[in-house]
Amino acid sequence: MQKENSAPTMKDVAKEAGVALGTVSKVVNGLPVGDSYRIRVEEAIQKLNYQVNSYAQGLKANKTYTIALLIPNTVDPFYASLTHHINMALLKRKYRMLLCATDFDPKQEQEYISMAQQNKVDGIIGLTYNPALMVAENTPFVAIDRSMGPGIPCVACDNFAGGQLAAEKLADLGCKNVAFLRTGSALINEPNKRKAGFETGCLSRGLSYEMKILDDVDSYEEFEMFLSEHMENGKLAFDGIFCVTDRLACLVLKMLHKLGQRVPEDVQLIGFDGIRAFGTLDYHCSTIVQPVPEIAEMCVELLLRENMLVKPPLVCLPVTYAYGGTTLETQ
Amino acid sequence: MQKENSAPTMKDVAKEAGVALGTVSKVVNGLPVGDSYRIRVEEAIQKLNYQVNSYAQGLKANKTYTIALLIPNTVDPFYASLTHHINMALLKRKYRMLLCATDFDPKQEQEYISMAQQNKVDGIIGLTYNPALMVAENTPFVAIDRSMGPGIPCVACDNFAGGQLAAEKLADLGCKNVAFLRTGSALINEPNKRKAGFETGCLSRGLSYEMKILDDVDSYEEFEMFLSEHMENGKLAFDGIFCVTDRLACLVLKMLHKLGQRVPEDVQLIGFDGIRAFGTLDYHCSTIVQPVPEIAEMCVELLLRENMLVKPPLVCLPVTYAYGGTTLETQ
DNA sequence: TTGTATGCGTTATCAT
DNA sequence: ATGATAACGCATACAA
Numbered sequence: 295m296q297k298e299n300s301a302p303t304m305k306d307v308a309k310e311a312g313v314a315l316g317t318v319s320k321v322v323n324g325l326p327v328g329d330s331y332r333i334r335v336e337e338a339i340q341k342l343n344y345q346v347n348s349y350a351q352g353l354k355a356n357k358t359y360t361i362a363l364l365i366p367n368t369v370d371p372f373y374a375s376l377t378h379h380i381n382m383a384l385l386k387r388k389y390r391m392l393l394c395a396t397d398f399d400p401k402q403e404q405e406y407i408s409m410a411q412q413n414k415v416d417g418i419i420g421l422t423y424n425p426a427l428m429v430a431e432n433t434p435f436v437a438i439d440r441s442m443g444p445g446i447p448c449v450a451c452d453n454f455a456g457g458q459l460a461a462e463k464l465a466d467l468g469c470k471n472v473a474f475l476r477t478g479s480a481l482i483n484e485p486n487k488r489k490a491g492f493e494t495g496c497l498s499r500g501l502s503y504e505m506k507i508l509d510d511v512d513s514y515e516e517f518e519m520f521l522s523e524h525m526e527n528g529k530l531a532f533d534g535i536f537c538v539t540d541r542l543a544c545l546v547l548k549m550l551h552k553l554g555q556r557v558p559e560d561v562q563l564i565g566f567d568g569i570r571a572f573g574t575l576d577y578h579c580s581t582i583v584q585p586v587p588e589i590a591e592m593c594v595e596l597l598l599r600e601n602m603l604v605k606p607p608l609v610c611l612p613v614t615y616a617y618g619g620t621t622l623e624t625q
Numbered sequence: 626m627q628k629e630n631s632a633p634t635m636k637d638v639a640k641e642a643g644v645a646l647g648t649v650s651k652v653v654n655g656l657p658v659g660d661s662y663r664i665r666v667e668e669a670i671q672k673l674n675y676q677v678n679s680y681a682q683g684l685k686a687n688k689t690y691t692i693a694l695l696i697p698n699t700v701d702p703f704y705a706s707l708t709h710h711i712n713m714a715l716l717k718r719k720y721r722m723l724l725c726a727t728d729f730d731p732k733q734e735q736e737y738i739s740m741a742q743q744n745k746v747d748g749i750i751g752l753t754y755n756p757a758l759m760v761a762e763n764t765p766f767v768a769i770d771r772s773m774g775p776g777i778p779c780v781a782c783d784n785f786a787g788g789q790l791a792a793e794k795l796a797d798l799g800c801k802n803v804a805f806l807r808t809g810s811a812l813i814n815e816p817n818k819r820k821a822g823f824e825t826g827c828l829s830r831g832l833s834y835e836m837k838i839l840d841d842v843d844s845y846e847e848f849e850m851f852l853s854e855h856m857e858n859g860k861l862a863f864d865g866i867f868c869v870t871d872r873l874a875c876l877v878l879k880m881l882h883k884l885g886q887r888v889p890e891d892v893q894l895i896g897f898d899g900i901r902a903f904g905t906l907d908y909h910c911s912t913i914v915q916p917v918p919e920i921a922e923m924c925v926e927l928l929l930r931e932n933m934l935v936k937p938p939l940v941c942l943p944v945t946y947a948y949g950g951t952t953l954e955t956q
Numbered sequence: 957t958t959g960t961a962t963g964c965g966t967t968a969t970c971a972t
Numbered sequence: 973a974t975g976a977t978a979a980c981g982c983a984t985a986c987a988a
Contacts, residue, residue, distance in 0.1 A: 300687065301745070301763065303981055314959040319983060328957060343761060348743045349680045349689065350981035353964050356631065358680065360723075360744075367709050369904035374705040378698050381726045385733075390740065393694075393724040395712045402716075409721065412679045413691075414632070430674060432632065541903045571902070571909065572872045573700035578902065634965055645975040650967060659973060681965035684980050 302342040311338035322346055352414060361597060362392040362410035364403060364420035370541075371569045372584070373421070376438070379590030380419060387598060389416075400424035417597040423479050436597045438589065440483040441608065447596045449589055450484035452610040454491035456582040460536040460564045461495025461503075463580075463615055467562055467622050469534030472496065472503045473524075475517055475546060476538040480509040484610075485538065488566060492536055504532075514542075518549050530555050533562065540565035543579045547620065563620035577618030585611045633673040642669035653677055683745060692928060693723040693741035695734060695751035701872075702900045703915070704752070707769070710921030711750060718929060720747070731755035748928040754810050767928045769920065771814035772939065778927045780920055781815035783941040785822035787913040791867040791895045792826025792834075794911075794946055798893055798953050800865030803827065804835045804855075806848055806877060807869040811840040815941075816869065819897060823867055835863075845873075849880050861886050864893065871896035874910045878951065894951035908949030916942045 304322070308315045311334040320327045321335040338344070352358040361384060368374045377393070384391050392415060394406040403424045410418055410433075417434035420427075420442075427442065429435050441448045457474075464472050474492050478485065489505065496503040506520045524531040530553065537543035543565030547557060555561050558580075568583025570576060588611050596605060617623060635649045642649065642665040651658045652666040669675070683689040692715060699705045712722050723746060725737040734755045741749055741764075748765035751758075751773075758773065760766050772779045795803050805823050809816065820836065827834040837851045855862040861884065868874035874896030878888060886892050889911075899914030901907060919942050927936060948954060 301742075304983095305981080315982085316959060316961095316984080317957095320958090323983080326957080331958080345739065345743045347684070347745055347981055349683045349745050350964090351983080352680045353678070353684055353966090353981080354983050356964080363724075367904075368699050368705045368712070369702075369709045371700075371702070371705070371903060374699045374702070374904075377708075377724070378700045378726055381699070381724055382728070385726070390744065391724050392691075393708070393712055393722045395709055395716070397713070408676060411632075412676045413721065414678055414680050430632075541906070544902060544906060569903065571875060572702060572900065573698075573705075575872070575875060636965080646966090647968085647975060647977095648973090651974090654967085657973080662974080678965055681980090682967080684965080684982090685967050687980080 301347070302344045303347070304344075306342055307335065307338045307344050310342060311335045356414075358414050358416055359388060360390045360392055360413065360415045361417045361419060361594075362394050362406070362413070362415045364394045364396055364406055364410075364418060364422050366398045366421070366423070367395050368393070371573065372539075372567050372586075375573070375586045376421070376590060379587045380593060383590045383594040387594065389594075389598070396422065398423055400426070403427060419593045419597060423481060425481055434597055436593045438593060439485055440481065444607070445605065447605045447607060447609065448484065449592050449596065449609045449611070451584040451589060451613050453484050453487040453613075454494075455610075456566060456584075456613040457488035457491025457493075457536070458495035458498075459491075459613065459615055460488075460566070460582055461492050461501060462499060463564060463621070464534035464536065464562060465495075465499035465501050467534070467558075467624070469501065469532075469562060471532055472501050472534035472536065473532045474503060474505045474507075474536045474538075475520075475542060476506070477508040477511060477514070477517075477542060478538060484608075485566075488538055501534075514545050514549075517542075517546060518552075521546075521549055521553060525553060528554060530561050533560070535561060535563050537563065537565045540567045540569040540578050540581050543581070543620070547579065558619075558621050562622060564615075565618075565620075568614075568616060577616055580618040580621040581616050583614045583616045585613065632678070633675045634678070635675075637673055638666065638669045638675050641673060642666045687745070689745050689747055690719060691721045691723055691744065691746045692748045692750060692925075693725050693737070693744070693746045695725045695727055695737055695741075695749060695753050697729045697752065697754070698726050699724070702904065703870075703898050703917075706904070706917045707752070707921060710918045711924060714921045714925040718925065720925075720929070727753065729754055731757070734758060750924045750928060754812060756812055765928055767924045769924060770816055771812065775938070776936070778936045778938060778940065779815065780923045780927065780940045780942070782915040782920065782944050784815050784818040784944075785825075786941075787897060787915075787944040788819040788822025788824075788867070789826035789829075790822075790944065790946055791819075791897070791913055792823050792832060793830060794895060794952070795865035795867065795893060796826075796830035796832050798865070798955070800832065800863075800893060802833045802863055803865035803867065804837065804863045805867050805869075806837050806851075806873060808839040808842060808845070808848075808873060809869060815939075816897075819869055832865075845876050845880075848873075848877060849883075852877075852880055852884060856884060859885060861892050864891070866892060866894050868894065868896045871898045871900040871909050871912050874912070874951070878910065889950075889952050893953060895946075896949075896951075899945075899947060908947055911949040911952040912947050914945045914947045916944065 421438040565581040752769040
């Protein structure tokens with residue numbers, strides 16, 4: 295006799311089928327059971343629309359098949375894509391995902407970690423900007439784009455190679471004097487290697503370059519000033535610009551138009567991330583594409599592979615260049 | 626004496642503090658406890674880094690403070706934005722979110738519902754395209770953009786008013802002969818009312834109009850053919866086009882350019898959804914903006930308000946028009 | 957092969 | 973006010 299207004303339990307099923315509790319458990323878990331019993335139990339399950347209570351399961355097994363994803367938001371297309379592919383990679387392995395959007399708030403991030411641990415998740419994948427984040431030793435953790443300390447693997451695209459690739463592409467496309475524009479977290483993180491890679495690429499190709507680096511500001515006026523200062527006789531001193539993200543590249547594209555520059559004829563522009571409009575349409579600009587599905591797979595793999603002898607501290611995945619209209623087309 | 630390699634429990638805390646189990650529970654839940662005891666317990670909690678196990682809590686309370694979001698993906702910017710704002714609305718109420726990306730797969734959707742119910746979520750918010758979706762009676766459910774049956778509230782923007790607004794805007798901006806282009810699910814759902822609203826608007830403003838409606842196809846060539854067929858002497862028969870989504874509007878924009886049409890001088894274009902590049906930058910096109918934060922709030926509110934006398938079957942939230950470069954600017 | 961009993965971590969109802 | 977104990981739903985070791 296199932297209680298009103300409450301989901302049926304194994305006990306209800308057992309009573310309905312006229313068998314013992316343990317038998318039901320075995321049927322549910324696919325353990326060997328006499329055929330006649332199995333049928334009766336399965337019928338009772340159907341009839342009552344029984345669902346196992348995975349909280350009770352988790353309580354027993356100390357395993358919940360749930361992982362938490364810590365990410366600033368799902369509105370930024372890069373985060374959105376990462377979220378989706380991690381979700382898919384988890385689903386493939388029958389894991390569920392607790393979405394923890396932090397909005398860049400360190401306090402929120404820390405709270406979410408507590409929440410996640412209270413929820414006894416089996417692990418956490420985190421893309422966070424809180425340098426002082428506390429994560430319990432016993433919770434498996436994989437970081438994206440930032441090394442979080444010993445024992446915590448970090449997965450990222452090969453940002454250094456990406457910066458280098460951007461420089462080489464600009465050189466291949468005929469640029470002589472280029473610029474690198476960057477804004478973002480002042481934290482030491484993987485994406486910051488884009489700068490070093492770009493410099494290396496410029497040096498190896500004999501490109502002269504300038505840098506304009508802003509830390510964590512939300513005003514892009516300084517970039518506009520920087521560009522204006524490099525105008526002479528209606529012509530920009532640079533014939534190629536590498537922006538640290540596609541987002542910045544789009545903003546810079548507008549600035550260039552305002553300054554009367556044609557892209558890509560007067561100045562070529564390369565961004566980073568590989569963001570497509572509406573997720574699947576055109577690239578916003580020529581860009582260094584991050585391998586998001588591979589990053590997602592790698593995070594999940596590193597997190598769930600328990601018997602990994604040593605977890606690699608840093609995994610870099612290869613980037614590619616994609617034409618997106620802001621560079622001269624290559625044959 | 627806490628077991629190795631396993632999170633501390635209330636029992637561990639009790640032993641550490643030298644008090645009884647119940648006392649620890651009271652401290653954790655903020656129930657009155659003698660000060661000296663409270664201190665000791667709190668110190669023990671600190672020392673052991675104890676976290677309550679919310680699975681055990683949920684098992685007792687039959688309440689988990691978790692809701693599931695069923696959504697096709699988080700890559701499409703509209704879904705991504707919805708996901709983010711629902712996450713925020715839940716967080717505000719101390720609820721967690723299980724993200725269930727379905728990739729439009731009805732089987733996946735159904736599986737996720739089972740999974741969600743196994744996880745004993747307190748409710749489900751779903752944007753799904755499976756007309757035959759089975760959801761247990763006793764699981765609170767709120768649908769987005771599609772009525773799913775009696776007892777299940779549906780939240781959407783005012784799609785009809787949005788269509789109407791698009792027609793009126795085009796009329797205001799001087800259009801005489803317009804077109805409506807649509808692709809998407811053939812299901813009966815709320816967004817389909819955009820068409821009826823647009824027709825109503827056209828009729829009330831004396832606009833002559835044509836429609837081109839494709840069901841659930843991924844090929845946009847037919848739209849290109851449709852437009853080509855309406856060209857004469859290098860000029861398009863329409864001076865205004867309303868597309869069912871911003872995404873389609875962007876595709877159509879490219880087609881128009883290919884046909885040598887200038888936007889907005891020759892033909893004005895209005896989309897629907899209010900998608901911004903990179904989530905926060907410019908609109909891709911002039912558009913009817915969905916009130917995503919309000920939709921999110923409403924879903925969560927409807928889902929969690931238990932003592933609501935009657936749940937409204939359909940809630941429509943107001944849309945607005947936003948200029949995005951593909952219409953003539955209004956003063 | 958099937959049934960019974962115990963414990964997972966927590967809360968709540970009791971006595972004390 | 974505090975401590976002992978039962979119960980939540982399930983899995984499993986053990987007994988039948």
